[in-house]
Each structure stands twice: as C-alpha cells, then as structure tokens.
Amino acid sequence: MNYTTPGPLNDVFRTHGTEEVKKIWKKWYRADPVHAVKQLNEPDLVFPVLYTLKSDLHKDDQHLSLKNRLALYHIESIIHGEPFHFPMNADFFEQHHHGIHCLRWIVSTGATEKIDEHYTAVVDGACLHLLHHFNEDCLGEIVDIIFHRHRAGEERHYLLSAFYDANEPQSLLYVARYLYSNAPEDVVLAKKILGFIPGVKEARDGRESAETVAHWLESNLPYLIHTGENNDSFPHPIPYAVHAPAKYLGVPIDRRTGTPYRGMTPVERERWEQFIRLPHALQVRLAAHSERLRRWQRQRWREWMRQPLQEQIRLSLPEEGRP
Amino acid sequence: MILINGQPLAPEALTTLGGQSASAREILNAMATNRDVFAFSHINILQFDIRLRAALVQAAHDMNNSQVRFATFYYSKCNEKYWNLTEEGGFRLGQDASPSAAINDIFHNGQLYAFECATAMVILLFKAVMTAIGSARFDAVYRNIYLWDWHEDERLPLVIETVADHGIPGDIRYFKNPQVNPRTPQWQGENAVELPNGYYYGHGVGIKKADGVIDALNKNRRAGATVSAYLMNRATRLDTTRLAMITGFPGASRSIDRSWLNTSVGYGQRPFYG
Numbered sequence: 001m002n003y004t005t006p007g008p009l010n011d012v013f014r015t016h017g018t019e020e021v022k023k024i025w026k027k028w029y030r031a032d033p034v035h036a037v038k039q040l041n042e043p044d045l046v047f048p049v050l051y052t053l054k055s056d057l058h059k060d061d062q063h064l065s066l067k068n069r070l071a072l073y074h075i076e077s078i079i080h081g082e083p084f085h086f087p088m089n090a091d092f093f094e095q096h097h098h099g100i101h102c103l104r105w106i107v108s109t110g111a112t113e114k115i116d117e118h119y120t121a122v123v124d125g126a127c128l129h130l131l132h133h134f135n136e137d138c139l140g141e142i143v144d145i146i147f148h149r150h151r152a153g154e155e156r157h158y159l160l161s162a163f164y165d166a167n168e169p170q171s172l173l174y175v176a177r178y179l180y181s182n183a184p185e186d187v188v189l190a191k192k193i194l195g196f197i198p199g200v201k202e203a204r205d206g207r208e209s210a211e212t213v214a215h216w217l218e219s220n221l222p223y224l225i226h227t228g229e230n231n232d233s234f235p236h237p238i239p240y241a242v243h244a245p246a247k248y249l250g251v252p253i254d255r256r257t258g259t260p261y262r263g264m265t266p267v268e269r270e271r272w273e274q275f276i277r278l279p280h281a282l283q284v285r286l287a288a289h290s291e292r293l294r295r296w297q298r299q300r301w302r303e304w305m306r307q308p309l310q311e312q313i314r315l316s317l318p319e320e321g322r323p
Numbered sequence: 324m325i326l327i328n329g330q331p332l333a334p335e336a337l338t339t340l341g342g343q344s345a346s347a348r349e350i351l352n353a354m355a356t357n358r359d360v361f362a363f364s365h366i367n368i369l370q371f372d373i374r375l376r377a378a379l380v381q382a383a384h385d386m387n388n389s390q391v392r393f394a395t396f397y398y399s400k401c402n403e404k405y406w407n408l409t410e411e412g413g414f415r416l417g418q419d420a421s422p423s424a425a426i427n428d429i430f431h432n433g434q435l436y437a438f439e440c441a442t443a444m445v446i447l448l449f450k451a452v453m454t455a456i457g458s459a460r461f462d463a464v465y466r467n468i469y470l471w472d473w474h475e476d477e478r479l480p481l482v483i484e485t486v487a488d489h490g491i492p493g494d495i496r497y498f499k500n501p502q503v504n505p506r507t508p509q510w511q512g513e514n515a516v517e518l519p520n521g522y523y524y525g526h527g528v529g530i531k532k533a534d535g536v537i538d539a540l541n542k543n544r545r546a547g548a549t550v551s552a553y554l555m556n557r558a559t560r561l562d563t564t565r566l567a568m569i570t571g572f573p574g575a576s577r578s579i580d581r582s583w584l585n586t587s588v589g590y591g592q593r594p595f596y597g
Contacts, residue, residue: 077506114410121397128505132545155396155411157439157472158508165501165511232441232512233497234483234559235473 007044018052018115025053034063041065047110051075051119060087070102078125079118096134103130107138111145114154124158131162139166143174147181150189157231160193164230164239167255169221172197176213179206196238219291222252245275247287250294250301274309282313289316325354326362327369340370346377349519350492358488364564371455371572372563376493378454382430382447383516383524389430393527394437395509396472402428402435406470412439413471422465423458426450440514441472443526444495447516448479448561451493456570464570478569480562487556490517494558498525498533500540502548510543517558 013021029036040050040057041064050057050068057064059072069087076082086095106126114120127145130136142159149156163171178190187206194200194209197216203209223246229237246253249268251260264272275283293301304312325332337351350373354361363369394400396412405425406414416425426449429436438446449468453461464478490496494517503511513536515523524530528539533554540552566572 081506117397121395124508125506128508132505149411153410157396157412157441158511161508161511228499228501228555229557230511231473233499233514233555234557235475235481236483 007039007042007046009039009042009049010044010046013046013049013052018048021049021052022056026056029056037061037063040068045109047071047106048113048115048119051110051115051122066098067102067105070098071106074102074106074126074129075118075122078122100130100134100136103127103134104136104138107141107145111141112148114152120149120155127159128162131166139163139168139171140174143171143178147178147186147189151183151185161230161232164237165228167226169217169224169226169240169255172213172217176210179210179213181206195236196240219288219295220247223247223287223291224255225253225258226255242284242287244280244283244287245272248275248283248290250290271305271309278309286313286316324357324360325351325369326360327366328364329362332366332369336366340366340373344377346380346492346519347373350376353489353491357491359484359486361491367572368563368567371567372561374455375451375561375563375566376491379447379451379493379516380518382450382454383518384530385430385450386433386443386447386526387524387530390433391429391443391526392433392437393509394439396439398437399439399442400435400437402432404428409471411471413442413469413474414438415470416466416468421462422449422468423453423461425468426453426461438470438526439472439509440526442470444514444516444559445470445473445479448481448495452479452561452566452570456572460570480565480569481559482562483557483559485556486558490558492517492519494560496523496558497555498523498536498540498552499555500544500552502544502550503540504543504545507543510540512552513540 009021009025012024025036025039028039039045040053045068050071054072054075057068057072059069059076061069064072066088073082073084073087077084086098090098103126106123107130111123111127113123123145127138127142130138131142142163146156146159146163149159172194175190175193178186179194181187181190190206191201191209194213197213199212199216200209203212220242223243224240225243227238227241229239231237240255243253243258246258246260249264249271251262251264251268253260275286278286290301290305293304304315307315332355337355340347340351361369361372363372399408399412399414401408401414403417405417405420405428407417409415416422426446429446430450449465449470452465456464469476486494486496496515496517498513498515500510500512509527513525513528515525515528515536518524518530521532522530523533523536525536528536531539537552537554541548544552
C-alpha cells in the first residue's frame with residue numbers, strides 16, 4: 001500500500017487509525033463541507049480512508065469525484081448486493097475505463113488493509129471484477145495480496161481460486177518469485193501452489209524449485225491444458241496438465257479445449273492415433289524426448305519423426321539413460 | 324474391480340463382505356462393477372474403506388438434516404464453546420475442547436455454525452473417521468483440529484483419483500461452474516459427497532441428482548455465459564491404508580472383522596433415495 005503520498009487524511013489513517021479519520025473528517029465537514037469533500041477528492045487519497053467514511057457519504061453525492069462515487073457503489077454492491085448503476089451519463093466505453101480506474105485504485109491503495117468484517121470481500125470483489133468482467137491483467141497484484149494475507153493469516157480463498165481459474169500459466173512465475181522469499185511461510189505456500197509441477201517439491205531449495213518451474217514452462221507452455229482444478233475443488237489441485245500427444249508432435253493447442261491451433265497433416269494424424277495407444281508413462285517419456293530433440297536438434301528430430309513409432313521408442317531409450 | 328494384494332476379489336467374498344448392511348453392499352457393488360481398479364493390500368483395509376464411506380454418506384445426511392448454514396469464508400461462524408474462529412474463516416479447536424464433542428456439536432447445534440462447502444467436506448471426513456474408529460480413539464489421535472477450506476492435515480490423508488467410469492458412494496466430487504458471476508464467487512463450484520443412486524450432497528444445495536446441482540450453479544453464471552457447470556472427473560478420497568496406520572485400525576490383523584457390518588453406520592434408515 002502506498003502511504004508515501006501526501007494528504008492529511010492518509011496521514012491520519014496511517015498514524016491514528018480509522019476512528020481518528022472519522023472524528024477529524026466530521027469536524028472538518030461541520031466547519032467547511034466543501035473543504036472536507038475536497039480532501040476526499042484528492043487523487044492521492046487511499047481507498048481505506050473512503051471506506052472508513054462510507055456511512056457518512058452518499059454514492060449519489062454530486063460533489064464527490066466519480067472515482068469515489070463508483071467506489072461507494074462497489075461497496076454497496078458487495079455488502080448489500082445492490083445493483084451497480086453507473087452514476088452519470090457517459091459513453092459506454094468511457095464507463096468501462098472509469099470502472100477499471102476505480103477498481104485498480106481500490107486494489108492498489110487498499111488491498112493489504114483490514115478495516116472491518118466486510119472489507120476483504122470488497123477488495124476481493126474489485127479483483128474479481130478486474131479479472132473476469134474487465135479482463136484486466138492484475139494477476140501479479142492478486143498473487144502479492146494472496147501471499148500478504150497468507151502471512152497475516154487472513155482470508156484468501158476466492159483470490160486464489162480466481163488465480164487458478166485465470167488460465168494464464170505464465171502467471172505461475174509470479175508465484176515462483178516467492179520461492180526466493182526469506183519468509184518460510186511464503187516458500188511453503190509457493191511450493192503448495194506450484195507443487196503440481198514435477199520436481200518442485202523435491203528441489204533442494206527455493207532457487208532450484210524456481211528453476212524447475214521456469215524450465216517446465218519453457219518445455220510445456222504450448223502444450224498445456226487448463227484443467228479447471230483449483231483450491232476450491234481439490235486439496236492438491238493440478239491446474240495445468242501437459243497434453244502428451246501435442247507435445248510429442250510439436251503441435252500447439254488451445255488450452256481450454258485441447259484442440260490443435262492448426263490442422264494436422266494425415267501423417268501427423270496417424271502418428272497421433274498410434275501415440276495415444278501407448279501406455280501413459282511411455283507417452284510422457286516419449287513426448288519429453290521429442291520436445292528436447294525438436295528444441296536442440298531440429299533436423300535430427302525431423303529424421304527421428306520419420307521413423308516408425310517402435311523405432312522412435314528404441315532410439316529414445318539411450319538418451320533417457322535407460323538400458 | 325477390486326484387487327486384494329494384487330488378486331481380484333473372489334465373487335463369494337462380495338456376498339460375505341456385503342453381509343446384512345445395505346450400505347456395504349452398495350459400496351462394494353459400485354467398486355466391483357467399476358472399470359476403475361480399487362486396490363487394497365489386505366481385506367481388512369477394504370473393510371475399513373467401506374466402513375468410512377458408509378459413515379461419510381451417513382454424515383452427509385446428518386449435515387443435511389442439521390441446521391448448519393452456508394456462508395462465505397468472510398462470514399464463517401462457529402460455537403465458541405468448542406472452536407475459535409480465525410481471521411481466514413476457519414475453526415480452530417479450543418484448547419480444552421474434546422475433538423469428538425466439538426465435531427458432534429456442529430451437527431447438534433448447527434444453528435451456531437456457518438461455513439463454505441470445502442470446509443463442510445473436511446468436517447464430514449472427520450465425522451466419518453470418528454464414526455469408524457470410535458470417539459475415544461478419535462480424541463486420542465485428533466488433537467489440534469483446524470477446519471478451514473481443504474486445509475491439509477497429515478492425520479487425514481487424502482488422495483485425488485481419476486474417475487474414468489463412475490464414482491463410488493463416499494467419494495467427494497466437484498461440480499465446476501467455469502463462468503460463475505464474479506459477484507458470487509461462492510458459486511464457482513460445489514463440493515459434494517457422492518451418495519447412492521446418483522445423488523449428491525453439497526453444503527448449500529442439499530441432496531440432489533447431478534442435474535439438480537448443475538442447475539443450481541448455472542443460475543449463478545455471469546451474463547452471456549455459454550458454458551454449463553459440470554461434474555469434474557476426479558474424486559477426493561481418504562487414503563485408507565495410511566489412515567489405518569495413523570489411527571491404529573486393525574488392518575494388520577489377518578482376521579476378518581465383520582462385527583461393524585451390522586452396526587447402525589449403514590444408510591438404509593431414511594428414505595433419501597428420492
């Protein structure tokens with residue numbers, strides 16, 4: 001949270017807490033309502049201050065800035081289930097951008113506070129709207145909030161499931177950053193989230209775990225399927241699984257459906273059909289061999305792919321270090 | 324298909340093991356007729372598994388008939404005589420509270436409790452284990468219980484397995500709602516105990532067939548949603564072998580204990596088949 005910005009109400013909140021904010025702002029309002037509201041409309045105001053004063057404010061007060069009014073609508077929408085009406089006549093696309101601006105402000109200036117029993121739901125609601133309504137990339141911020149709340153022992157269930165459901169495997173790297181943390185609880189949570197990646201739990205330290213994540217993404221990203229599993233569905237979710245036939249053939253797929261992005265040639269189709277009849281463990285091994293060969297020795301890979309499947313298996317064995 | 328120590332379970336053993344308990348027969352049949360393999364090191368572990376599953380099904384009915392309410396993690400509540408409510412919406416067992424009494428209190432004083440569906444599943448698992456091993460043993464093994472989400476407890480070992488064919492009563496399944504309305508994240512999915520005859524118990528939706536659970540979830544999708552909620556193809560199950568070791572269940576014994584088959588753990592007592 002950014003407390004370095006100036007602003008008397010921010011300072012009061014930081015040094016004396018919510019009760020003092022209420023007391024001082026009410027005193028200002030009695031003395032000079034215009035000045036009091038102007039203080040709230042300062043661009044540097046942090047969201048927790050507005051939230052603290054929500055019962056003294058009205059979402060339809062024309063003197064409040066649009067950002068503040070939208071935030072009050074959002075608060076009521078989350079706490080009381082009220083419909084979220086846009087409070088002014090504006091072009092639809094303008095509304096969209098005002099909405100994003102307000103929600104990002106809530107998250108960036110208020111995510112790590114805890115004001116009352118509703119506050120966490122209000123912040124979570126802002127994150128979920130950004131992610132699912134506005135398709136805004138805020139996964140880095142969401143991961144930071146999850147780890148902050150984990151350290152503080154605060155509620156994070158819905159943010160974590162939103163992270164899993166975002167279907168953005170590269171965002172696992174945001175989590176992998178916490179493998180380097182000096183706080184042991186960060187490393188525990190990062191390993192729990194990333195533990196579905198082979199080798200992460202077994203690694204000797206955080207650095208080795210993080211390298212395992214990076215290597216796994218490098219090798220598998222075009223061939224990942226989003227399974228839909230998250231922390232709500234299973235104690236040890238596997239959010240992404242490697243599509244072995246696609247990896248074997250080097251055909252990138254749509255993460256949601258497993259459908260190849262391009263049409264396959266008849267030869268590729270035949271290979272695919274043969275490949276999926278192999279035992280699962282052999283599929284995994286052969287796909288890994290194919291991907292390595294394709295990445296490092298493309299010409300040799302092309303020659304290897306021209307061999308019959310049984311010959312491919314035989315040729316792959318020495319490189320796997322097996323008899 | 325059931326394997327005991329690598330060998331298929333003999334058909335006559337099905338009859339013997341099924342005994343007089345409807346629940347045992349139902350669970351055994353579901354395993355035996357399944358294309359998925361259910362492998363146990365010893366027949367006593369299979370017995371323990373059936374006993375736990377029957378107890379879990381009964382616990383689901385008991386929770387459905389209790390007055391517990393659904394609440395998001397933000398608004399969880401519990402009886403503070405037994406539990407301490409944590410900032411993340413979990414229930415930590417009180418220092419002097421009896422674990423078995425605290426778990427039973429959730430079912431007896433349900434009006435004092437509100438929690439999410441994942442927490443409900445963990446409560447049901449503890450209740451099933453308690454029924455299966457008895458309160459005294461439960462109290463000895465399960466000090467310091469923490470009920471929150473799918474919080475890991477190494478004394479409650481769980482495995483997640485693919486359901487290629489059909490589930491077994493006592494499985495915990497998940498109905499996913501991929502296009503949930505972001506305003507109601509609690510409807511993102513439903514954890515549910517698989518019951519006999521195609522029914523499921525989910526905390527918050529009650530006992531319904533799969534279509535009923537899916538309908539309830541679909542009512543909470545975002546505007547313009549095109550993807551329906553669906554039942555995922557994996558199941559959360561107790562790791563019975565490890566649990567037997569942790570709780571000291573007589574799985575190592577070579578004798579077949581049939582005494583439990585005639586107890587009231589079975590679920591033939593209420594007309595819940597719909």
